[in-house]
Amino acid sequence: MSSPTLSGRLSEAQRLSFEKNGYLCPLPALEPHETARFLASYMEYSDRNRERLAAMSPRERYQVFSETHFILPWVHEIVTHPRILASVESVLGPNFIAWNTNWFTKMIGDKTFISWHQDGTYWKLSPPKVVTAWVALTPSQPVTGCMRIAPGTHLTPAMPQRQTDNQNNALSRGQEIAVEVDEKNAVDLALMPGEMSLHNIWIVHGSNPNQSKDTPRIGLAIRYVSTEVHQESPKKPIGMLVRGRDTYGHFELAEPIKSGSGEDLTAKHSAIVQRIRSSIVDEKKPAAAK
Numbered sequence: 001m002s003s004p005t006l007s008g009r010l011s012e013a014q015r016l017s018f019e020k021n022g023y024l025c026p027l028p029a030l031e032p033h034e035t036a037r038f039l040a041s042y043m044e045y046s047d048r049n050r051e052r053l054a055a056m057s058p059r060e061r062y063q064v065f066s067e068t069h070f071i072l073p074w075v076h077e078i079v080t081h082p083r084i085l086a087s088v089e090s091v092l093g094p095n096f097i098a099w100n101t102n103w104f105t106k107m108i109g110d111k112t113f114i115s116w117h118q119d120g121t122y123w124k125l126s127p128p129k130v131v132t133a134w135v136a137l138t139p140s141q142p143v144t145g146c147m148r149i150a151p152g153t154h155l156t157p158a159m160p161q162r163q164t165d166n167q168n169n170a171l172s173r174g175q176e177i178a179v180e181v182d183e184k185n186a187v188d189l190a191l192m193p194g195e196m197s198l199h200n201i202w203i204v205h206g207s208n209p210n211q212s213k214d215t216p217r218i219g220l221a222i223r224y225v226s227t228e229v230h231q232e233s234p235k236k237p238i239g240m241l242v243r244g245r246d247t248y249g250h251f252e253l254a255e256p257i258k259s260g261s262g263e264d265l266t267a268k269h270s271a272i273v274q275r276i277r278s279s280i281v282d283e284k285k286p287a288a289a290k
């Protein structure tokens with residue numbers, strides 16, 4: 001039998017640590033040859049969309065880089081990677097859905113940052129059997145603007161939040177917690193290419209701009225939810241069943257888009273992005289804690 005590290009399964013000590021601290025980091029995710037292939041594919045996708053992206057703010061760009069697992073087979077490969085799924089299964093149990101994905105990219109000299117926030121406030125998902133796997137394709141380190149968390153905050157759901165309008169804040173609504181975060185106690189979730197972190201839906205997290213002169217920071221955040229989870233949303237939410245069975249039917253189960261190219265594929269992708277965004281709470285009505 002493979003070791004827990006290579007199979008991706010978490011040890012009991014790791015599982016308990018995730019429960020207690022609200023995060024785990026670093027964990028092995030991709031093999032070096034996979035990381036290199038996915039990074040080359042990412043650069044090719046960015047290059048293909050260069051003109052469209054150049055005219056956008058970080059916040060708008062974030063949307064083009066959301067839900068790409070529906071249209072890019074190599075992103076789907078990351079989302080369904082056996083080692084990542086085995087780690088997530090250790091936390092969520094045997095049946096779960098990939099609900100949403102976002103690329104968080106900070107190129108060299110880019111001012112993009114992520115304000116301190118709690119994901120659970122906006123996602124309206126309950127019970128909180130939800131975990132984010134953040135998979136690094138390049139070094140995600142303090143100098144390149146790695147993710148940072150405020151330890152223990154996953155035990156305090158739904159802190160007050162405010163909206164901000166700084167266009168360099170990559171979050172879709174510029175949300176930020178209206179509570180002072182003690183920066184000296186923040187923990188850096190430092191990752192090397194091919195590694196990942198897991199974080200709880202309620203942990204306060206954010207990240208600084210990339211200060212490095214030569215290294216971009218590129219990573220994919222994948223939100224996995226147990227099939228038990230229900231989302232309060234105007235339309236039935238969609239997601240991809242990636243492990244086990246769904247006996248709840250809370251999500252419309254979707255497959256990657258197989259047909260279409262060029263503008264047609266872009267239109268289908270935008271429709272999915274809009275549908276998933278529309279299930280995230282309106283900025284004027286932050287969700288109550290569940």
Ligand SMILES: O=C(O)CCC(=O)C(=O)O
Binds near residue numbers: 104134146207219
């Ligand atoms: O990548 C980052 O810096 C922030 C990621 C984040 O906010 C998230 O995965 O929820």
